[in-house]
Amino acid sequence: MKTDWLEKVLAPLVGRDETLLLVVQVFLVVLGVVVANFLLRRVLARLEARTLQTSTPWDNALVSAARQPLTVVAWVLGLSFAARIVEAGTKATVFEIIDPIRIIGVIACIAWFLVRFIGNIQDAIVTQRLARGESIDRTTVDAIGKLLRISVLITAALVGLQSLGFSISGVLAFGGIGGIAVGFAAKDLLANFFGGLMVYLDRPFAVGDWIRSPDKDIEGTVEDIGWRLTRIRTFDKRPLYVPNGIFAQIAVENPSRMSNRRIKEIVGVRYDDVGKLTAITDDIKAMLRAHPEIDQQQTMIVNFDQFSASSLDILVYTFTRTTVWVAYHEIKQDVLLKIAEIVARHGAEIAFPTRTVHVASGQEPAPPPG
Numbered sequence: 001m002k003t004d005w006l007e008k009v010l011a012p013l014v015g016r017d018e019t020l021l022l023v024v025q026v027f028l029v030v031l032g033v034v035v036a037n038f039l040l041r042r043v044l045a046r047l048e049a050r051t052l053q054t055s056t057p058w059d060n061a062l063v064s065a066a067r068q069p070l071t072v073v074a075w076v077l078g079l080s081f082a083a084r085i086v087e088a089g090t091k092a093t094v095f096e097i098i099d100p101i102r103i104i105g106v107i108a109c110i111a112w113f114l115v116r117f118i119g120n121i122q123d124a125i126v127t128q129r130l131a132r133g134e135s136i137d138r139t140t141v142d143a144i145g146k147l148l149r150i151s152v153l154i155t156a157a158l159v160g161l162q163s164l165g166f167s168i169s170g171v172l173a174f175g176g177i178g179g180i181a182v183g184f185a186a187k188d189l190l191a192n193f194f195g196g197l198m199v200y201l202d203r204p205f206a207v208g209d210w211i212r213s214p215d216k217d218i219e220g221t222v223e224d225i226g227w228r229l230t231r232i233r234t235f236d237k238r239p240l241y242v243p244n245g246i247f248a249q250i251a252v253e254n255p256s257r258m259s260n261r262r263i264k265e266i267v268g269v270r271y272d273d274v275g276k277l278t279a280i281t282d283d284i285k286a287m288l289r290a291h292p293e294i295d296q297q298q299t300m301i302v303n304f305d306q307f308s309a310s311s312l313d314i315l316v317y318t319f320t321r322t323t324v325w326v327a328y329h330e331i332k333q334d335v336l337l338k339i340a341e342i343v344a345r346h347g348a349e350i351a352f353p354t355r356t357v358h359v360a361s362g363q364e365p366a367p368p369p370g
Contacts, residue, residue: 026082034058035076037071044070057124069109103163111156118148131276139199139206139225192228195244199225204247204282205254215250218242226260260295261328265338268311273348277304283342288318293331295321307327311351 052061080102122145126138199285205211205222211232212219220234230247232240269280285302288294298319305315316339320331343350 011251017042026086029078029082032351033075033082036078036240037074038272040071040074057121061117061120061124065113065120069113069116072112073106075107076102076109076335080105087101090118100164104160107156107160107163109154113151115149118145118152129262138208139183141198142207142225163279170180179282189228191245191248192243195246195248196225196227197243199247205251205256209254209256212255213250214251214253216246218250252337256323258323260298260321261323263316263318264334265316265336266305267314267316267343268308268351269314269348270351271312273346276346276348277314278348280343280348283346284316287338287342288316288335293321294335304344310353310355343369 044063048063048067050059051063054060080098083098104333122141126141142166199205207222207225209222209224218232218240220232220240223233223239224229224231226244227307229241230241230244232241267284269277273280281304285300288300288302291297294300295318299317299365300319301315301317303315306311308311318335320328322328322331340350
């Protein structure tokens with residue numbers, strides 16, 4: 001980066017005082033960076049405001065991602081230029097690190113811009129699809145976004161090493177040997193990483209699904225699927241962080257993907273109403289077949305099931321059309337109340353636990369002890 005031209009311009013104005021000339025050059029460069037940075041911020045802010053008014057998300061995502069990295073690049077280039085001026089005037093060896101710092105700074109800003117751009121596009125796609133009422137698989141979008149960001153960071157690291165004079169092939173060879181030792185030392189971390197990868201590929205659940213495990217005390221709504229942890233919000237609103245490696249060892253139930261919800265109830269009537277059982281079961285079945293929220297394509301059973309200790313049990317087994325938890329309970333309540341009405345309409349009663357004591361004819365009951 002040549003700095004002689006600035007010295008030639010300022011030399012007639014400042015004179016032969018080398019220290020003053022050096023200070024003035026550095027001051028002017030820093031002032032120029034401050035002014036350029038201010039103007040750049042104003043231009044990018046107005047440009048971003050314009051892009052918010054367009055229908056496409058790409059332009060806003062690009063400008064929004066570029067705002068901060070561009071201003072940092074301006075500072076990196078400006079300060080490195082000022083440092084070059086000081087190096088030319090002082091001949092200090094410490095300034096030999098200017099070029100590597102400038103290269104690393106520019107590469108880091110480019111990677112920063114790309115990571116922000118990918119994140120903005122990811123958010124814009126989700127927001128736009130939801131605004132149009134279209135369905136979107138957040139898990140797939142998150143997985144693709146994370147893979148792209150990891151690829152950008154790894155590429156930036158390799159380009160930075162190559163720019164600094166390191167051999168990428170040597171680094172990769174060392175990484176292959178060191179990876180074996182790291183694999184043994186961080187086997188749990190790797191198990192969680194590959195567990196997260198399997199979740200993304202097999203997709204047993206997605207963000208927003210209600211899941212539970214019969215093997216572990218895990219139940220709630222999935223909020224985030226990371227590479228190491230999955231965050232689940234339990235029904236008492238506590239966050240539950242589950243290592244992804246756990247999902248390779250347990251069974252996971254996903255009630256969010258059920259096709260129907262089941263109503264399975266035992267209705268007990270008195271033994272005195274045994275002659276009314278047939279009519280009661282026929283009316284309950286007719287009520288279920290006429291109910292608009294009961295799925296007629298699924299199994300339906302309404303039959304006398306067994307002789308219990310205090311009741312004659314009728315099995316009611318059917319499925320609702322909805323899978324929504326709250327709506328299901330509303331339907332179930334309506335079905336149970338209608339069953340109670342049917343039982344009462346036939347002059348029968350729903351049984352409750354009773355005990356009958358039979359006393360033999362002609363014998364007095366024994367007096368209580370004491």
